[in-house]
Amino acid sequence: MGWLERMGRVLRAQMNSLVSEAEDPEKILEKAVMNMEQELIEMRRALAEAIATQKSTERYIANYQQASQKWYERAQIALEKGNEALAKEALLQRQSYQKQAQSLQAQLEGQNEVVGKLKKDLRTLEHKYTEAKAKKNLYIARLRSAMATQKIHEITSNLNSASSVSVLEQIETKILELEARSQLTSASVTDSLEEKFASLEDEDDVDNANSKHQIS
Known part of the structure; x- marks a missing residue:
């Protein structure tokens, strides 16, 4: 389940709690903002870990590519010296490093997608968080007004004109x-x-x- 979907579930649950239990709207919104802030912290941590893994994979790929190139050069030297058997062994080593580099390259592509998605989701959540903080007081005022209006209607409807x-x-x-x-x-x-x-x-x-x- 995505980060934003989880955040939406939390906010919907809190608003349902507000309606069903008549909790203080200020506490509800404060809690919602705090949950969004916690989501940001967790998402940033996840993004940092994903980027660290991505960089580590890139380093491994670079090392394998360097080793592959090294064994290719050794194979050439062996051929120049007329030692074909040694050249074949060097080429086998080169092929092994190439396969490892190719395998890690496939993993790196998947990691790049994850990092790209996390960055996009993080920007969206940061925007929502900033908007929620800016509008929190307005939301509180609107909720209080709505609840007060509802209360007035209840009192008015219960009045006996006679x-x-x-x-x-x-x-x-x-x-x-x-x-x-x-x-x-x-x-x-x-x-x-x-x-x-x-x-x-x-x-x-x-x-x-x-x-x-x-x-x-």
Whole structure:
């Protein structure tokens, strides 16, 4: 299974967990970014190992090719000296090194494909990782907004309009009751003042009447 496919499975599993368990979206995204970072570390390590193997194979091929060339030159020297038997032995050694070089060359081609694919996948993952880090806060805000909106819808759908109206009516009744009490208190204070002044005025009338009787 490829690196990117594995990463996709991890991210999908995390988002499913967010939906099913209502986890903190910030923790989910932080974990996703951390997993992507770990994937990058593992992929870079794998790429480094693949390149190291590739370079090692190239060195072996170069050594075998050099040995092949060396035994070819020895075969020529043997022929020049008129020693055909020795020349044949040298050519057999040359052929052995050539076969080993050819076998490693086939392996090297496969290694080159692996290295090329790893480099391509690494660039793709690096781009995704950079994008995820840059947009993490935006994703968190969007997830929180979506969850808040869903919560509001749930609360709104559960509201009982009749009970709401009843509450409003009770509040209005209470306000009217308080206003009525205030008006009654004000009227009571006014009546009391009126009675006091009326009593004073009656006393003043009596005093005036007595004064007239005394004068006459």
